[in-house]
Amino acid sequence: MRAYSAAQETGRKQLVTSPTAQPREQQADPRGPSSHPVRGINHMAFPTFDPAGTIGFYRDVLGLPLVQTMQVKAWGPEYQRDFVHFFFDIGNADRLAFFYYFGQEPYRDENLPPLLDLGQHVALHVDTLADLDGFAQRIQDAGLKIDMRVMHETVESIYVRDPNNILIEIARPLRDLTAADAVDAEVTAQALLDVLASDGEPTLDALWARKAELIAARIPA
Amino acid sequence: MTTLYFLDAAEFTDVSAVAAAQPGARVQRLQGYVAVTSDGPLVIDRRVTGVRHSVWYSALAAVGHGHVVQYDKDALKVEPD
Numbered sequence: 001m002r003a004y005s006a007a008q009e010t011g012r013k014q015l016v017t018s019p020t021a022q023p024r025e026q027q028a029d030p031r032g033p034s035s036h037p038v039r040g041i042n043h044m045a046f047p048t049f050d051p052a053g054t055i056g057f058y059r060d061v062l063g064l065p066l067v068q069t070m071q072v073k074a075w076g077p078e079y080q081r082d083f084v085h086f087f088f089d090i091g092n093a094d095r096l097a098f099f100y101y102f103g104q105e106p107y108r109d110e111n112l113p114p115l116l117d118l119g120q121h122v123a124l125h126v127d128t129l130a131d132l133d134g135f136a137q138r139i140q141d142a143g144l145k146i147d148m149r150v151m152h153e154t155v156e157s158i159y160v161r162d163p164n165n166i167l168i169e170i171a172r173p174l175r176d177l178t179a180a181d182a183v184d185a186e187v188t189a190q191a192l193l194d195v196l197a198s199d200g201e202p203t204l205d206a207l208w209a210r211k212a213e214l215i216a217a218r219i220p221a
Numbered sequence: 222m223t224t225l226y227f228l229d230a231a232e233f234t235d236v237s238a239v240a241a242a243q244p245g246a247r248v249q250r251l252q253g254y255v256a257v258t259s260d261g262p263l264v265i266d267r268r269v270t271g272v273r274h275s276v277w278y279s280a281l282a283a284v285g286h287g288h289v290v291q292y293d294k295d296a297l298k299v300e301p302d
Contacts, residue, residue, distance in 0.1 A: 152275045153232050180253030184228050212285030219251050
């Protein structure tokens, strides 16, 4: 059988190297570049109980520079504590941020079911196979374990746990998304909503069947 | 008459091609999908497709007038309702 299509040399976004307020190119959107005003993630934030490990992992292992920190005296609600808020550049002017709260007892949900644990993760985007291999090498050189390397449908990914046990995925595109992907997303979402709203049990079989009806309805007679 | 729909994307081409090669199967490209229709059961041998597992298990987009009786590492089999 034919080999899978070659890796894309260009990614979904035009990346910038510093988190400035430079205008950014909109992600390729088959429905048009102006369908919404969002330009990626300003920041995602997580608590950390291991700031040394976190800084070591993101800044020193992955090479993502610290670009902003705040040291903040507790104010507001009674449960608030003095804290340090720090931000790593993850490209495209997006940032990954952490809170370290002084005096807060560490907490980890040990009862999180595996499916839900794997379901919540952060996926960083790189453009090329060389970029992905470079991160894999950095992680291994640091003595850390790559949990998985997977060729998904449209991305190839490596997975590693950060010191906070957050699952970090690093992904490179295998192809660009197309108008057909966007249409299928809408059809699938509608089928899911219809199945959930029906009296029957929501199952993948029910979704396949409803999707077929929706696709058939889209075809001109 | 059962219709299997596959997204018309590069990674699923080898799956829809094996489905379309079944005796009696008819294939159409419809608005972003490849539709493979048959009056009888449709069986796709995963190893013949050559696709990796991540692609195999997400290849089936929709099933019209049929039901999946097998979808595992070996094959996808759909029978008419």
